[in-house]
Amino acid sequence: MALPKTSDVVIVGAGAVGTGIAYHLARRGQRRVVVLEQDAVGSGTTSKAAGGIRAQFSTETEIRISLECIKVFEHFEDEFGVDIGYRKIGYLSLITDEADLRGYEPRIALQNRLGVDVRVITPKEAQVIVPAMRVDDLIAAVWSPGDGMAGPAEVTNAFARRARELGAVIVEGVEVTGIDLKTRVVRTSQGEITAPTIVNAAGPRAARVARMVGVDVAVHPRRRHIFFTEPFPEIPGPTPLTTDRGSGMYFRKEMEQLLISPGDVVDVGDDMNVALDAEKRDEAVEKAIHRLPILERARIAGGWAGLRPLTPDEHAIIGWAPGVEGFFLAVGFCGHGFQHSPATGRLVADWLVDGRPPMDLSVFDPNRFA
Numbered sequence: 001m002a003l004p005k006t007s008d009v010v011i012v013g014a015g016a017v018g019t020g021i022a023y024h025l026a027r028r029g030q031r032r033v034v035v036l037e038q039d040a041v042g043s044g045t046t047s048k049a050a051g052g053i054r055a056q057f058s059t060e061t062e063i064r065i066s067l068e069c070i071k072v073f074e075h076f077e078d079e080f081g082v083d084i085g086y087r088k089i090g091y092l093s094l095i096t097d098e099a100d101l102r103g104y105e106p107r108i109a110l111q112n113r114l115g116v117d118v119r120v121i122t123p124k125e126a127q128v129i130v131p132a133m134r135v136d137d138l139i140a141a142v143w144s145p146g147d148g149m150a151g152p153a154e155v156t157n158a159f160a161r162r163a164r165e166l167g168a169v170i171v172e173g174v175e176v177t178g179i180d181l182k183t184r185v186v187r188t189s190q191g192e193i194t195a196p197t198i199v200n201a202a203g204p205r206a207a208r209v210a211r212m213v214g215v216d217v218a219v220h221p222r223r224r225h226i227f228f229t230e231p232f233p234e235i236p237g238p239t240p241l242t243t244d245r246g247s248g249m250y251f252r253k254e255m256e257q258l259l260i261s262p263g264d265v266v267d268v269g270d271d272m273n274v275a276l277d278a279e280k281r282d283e284a285v286e287k288a289i290h291r292l293p294i295l296e297r298a299r300i301a302g303g304w305a306g307l308r309p310l311t312p313d314e315h316a317i318i319g320w321a322p323g324v325e326g327f328f329l330a331v332g333f334c335g336h337g338f339q340h341s342p343a344t345g346r347l348v349a350d351w352l353v354d355g356r357p358p359m360d361l362s363v364f365d366p367n368r369f370a
């Protein structure tokens with residue numbers, strides 16, 4: 001697809017966030033939407049996500065966003081004609097520390113008030129859900145049966161396909177190399193394109209793209225690994241997405257394999273290196289065997305690493321970039337950008353088309369780190 005010379009909105013990045021925005025803009029009748037992707041649709045950090053979907057957030061805004069997204073995932077096939085493998089496998093958090101448990105209480109109260117089924121259960125009840133687990137060191141667990149999982153690639157490609165059907169243009173293999181906000185020219189590896197509005201949806205590379213217009217955004221990519229075992233039917237699926245809060249390790253079943261993350265948070269600097277670190281595999285194995293001793297008999301078959309675009313308070317950054325005109329931020333989605341992409345797309349599209357945020361989005365205010 002050749003690069004158009006002009007557009008009404010340019011979106012930098014065709015991950016879950018950028019394609020979700022493009023789809024909703026096109027759906028709202030926004031003409032001449034152009035998405036610029038340096039690689040391929042969904043090839044960024046969206047392709048590294050574990051696919052987890054939860055309503056357990058700490059703010060009312062994010063819980064409402066989750067509830068909207070869960071409705072979209074439940075009816076995804078009707079809307080997009082694509083099976084995204086959505087399943088309510090639940091989220092289970094294993095607690096060893098009293099202060100950690102106390103920290104959950106106000107959040108659970110808020111979540112329950114908004115209609116989310118989240119409960120504190122006993123270690124023995126947790127063991128009924130995942131019988132292979134050792135629970136003697138736990139004081140409690142937090143269980144939310146309505147949480148689940150789906151395929152990030154399926155969701156992102158469905159957004160992209162439908163956006164294209166509605167008239168949006170998605171150009172792959174084109175890198176944005178500079179932005180001149182005075183002339184609204186976006187420079188790329190394939191020439192220039194003008195746009196009155198430019199949306200930064202560049203995921204872990206968001207700060208790099210923002211620097212092109214002299215704006216600092218507090219998005220700090222941090223590497224995290226996920227490993228997978230050879231088929232291991234000794235732990236029958238489905239298992240919930242289970243997080244050992246003490247060690248940060250989490251696991252869930254993927255067909256017959258077990259996915260295991262050590263829960264690592266590593267600053268890899270500006271080169272954004274996502275090469276696999278063998279030490280992290282050993283760390284994942286050690287933490288996993290502590291919780292699931294039967295895994296002594298399993299073998300790790302492979303793994304990958306990806307970058308989570310973290311912000312200092314772990315809330316995304318959504319809104320007009322401070323101090324400049326025409327540059328919108330939809331960045332810093334931390335470890336929940338895939339699952340929040342359906343509602344993010346709608347909210348950003350409504351904001352851009354109607355000229356104001358459709359609900360109170362101040363928790364995402366780009367000015368809050370100034």
Ligand SMILES: Cc1cc2nc3c(=O)[nH]c(=O)nc-3n(C[C@H](O)[C@H](O)[C@H](O)COP(=O)(O)OP(=O)(O)OC[C@H]3O[C@@H](n4cnc5c(N)ncnc54)[C@H](O)[C@@H]3O)c2cc1C
Binds near residue numbers: 012305335
């Ligand atoms: C190990 C791991 C597990 C995770 N698990 C989950 C999970 O269970 N649930 C969940 O919701 N989230 C999860 N996440 C987080 C999730 O992956 C991200 O929050 C989300 O994918 C961010 O989407 P995005 O569209 O903003 O970024 P991306 O998918 O990275 O998309 C941005 C795109 O911009 C492109 N781009 C960047 N710079 C330029 C440029 N200059 N020119 C052109 N294109 C450019 C990139 O190539 C990329 O394709 C996980 C992340 C990791 C690493």
